[in-house]
Amino acid sequence: MIIESECCCYASDFPTIDTYYFTMSSSNQNKVWLKRPVHVCDVPGFIYYKEVCFKIFEENTKTWGDAKQECELLGGRLIVLNSEYKHNTTVEALHNFSPNPYTGQYFVGATDIGSEDTWRWVDEQSIGSATYMKFHGNNPNNYDFHYPGEDANCGVLKMRHDGMVDDYCLQEKGFICEYVKGLP
Numbered sequence: 001m002i003i004e005s006e007c008c009c010y011a012s013d014f015p016t017i018d019t020y021y022f023t024m025s026s027s028n029q030n031k032v033w034l035k036r037p038v039h040v041c042d043v044p045g046f047i048y049y050k051e052v053c054f055k056i057f058e059e060n061t062k063t064w065g066d067a068k069q070e071c072e073l074l075g076g077r078l079i080v081l082n083s084e085y086k087h088n089t090t091v092e093a094l095h096n097f098s099p100n101p102y103t104g105q106y107f108v109g110a111t112d113i114g115s116e117d118t119w120r121w122v123d124e125q126s127i128g129s130a131t132y133m134k135f136h137g138n139n140p141n142n143y144d145f146h147y148p149g150e151d152a153n154c155g156v157l158k159m160r161h162d163g164m165v166d167d168y169c170l171q172e173k174g175f176i177c178e179y180v181k182g183l184p
Contacts, residue, residue, distance in 0.1 A: 043075055043179045049093045052086060053179040054079055056098060056106070061172035064154035067107045068122065071177035078109030079178040080121040081157070081164075083132050090176065091162045102159050107175040110155025110164060112140065119155075136163030144168040 041053035055074070062070060064078075071077050081087040095101045109122035110133060119133060119140060136158065144152040147168035154169040157176070167173070 040181060041179060045074075046076075046177075046179050047093070047097075049097075050089045052079075052089050052093070054090070054093070055177045055179075056094070056174070057177070058098065058100065058104065058106075058174040061174055062107075063172055064107045064111070064169040064175075067173075067175035067177075068109070071175070074177055074179070076177045076179040077122050078107060079176040080109045080123050081132070081134065082121055082123075084134070087132065087134050090157070091159070094157075094159055098159070100159065104159040105167075105173050106157045106159075107173050108155045108157050108164065109178075111153055111169075112166070113153045113169070116142065116151075116153075134163050136161035136165055139164065140166035142166060144171075147171060 041048035043053070043055075046053050046055045055076070057067070057070070068078050079090060081090060094104060094106075098104050110119055111122070112119045117140070121133075133155075140152070142152050144150060144167045150168045150170075152166040152168050154167055155164045156167040156173060157164055
């Protein structure tokens with residue numbers, strides 16, 4: 001039974017089929033994490049929210065390369081925000097569930113490592129065709145304010161802007177993994 005005043009979800013978020021699992025986040029006691037349907041997002045610790053299966057790492061910060069490897073070890077990848085819907089859904093989930101909903105910074109699966117100014121997702125889609133990538137302001141600009149002189153080749157979702165910036169890959173940040181059923 002869901003009590004409306006204590007629920008973070010709307011009735012329209014729940015289809016009439018499948019099973020739902022609810023767990024409380026240890027860092028955010030007043031929010032409910034939702035995992036559903038059972039066989040779509042069945043990786044321990046991942047959350048299913050509006051068709052996206054993901055896991056947020058806020059305290060366990062890593063470099064972009066280490067974050068990419070961690071996601072792959074979990075059977076996923078750094079999140080690929082390749083549509084407006086997926087980008088907005090991820091931002092909405094972070095605003096609803098993150099302990100740092102307006103200040104968080106998370107590595108995502110965007111990079112131009114290997115070919116400057118040719119941005120692509122970790123699933124190898126470049127943004128030259130129909131692939132979506134939402135950068136904030138004048139980004140990507142190959143500049144990281146905190147690391148001047150270092151190349152900024154890795155995508156970071158900055159909640160302050162609700163958009164991506166390019167940052168120095170060897171700094172440590174939070175990151176978001178996604179699970180996509182059928183990934184090799």
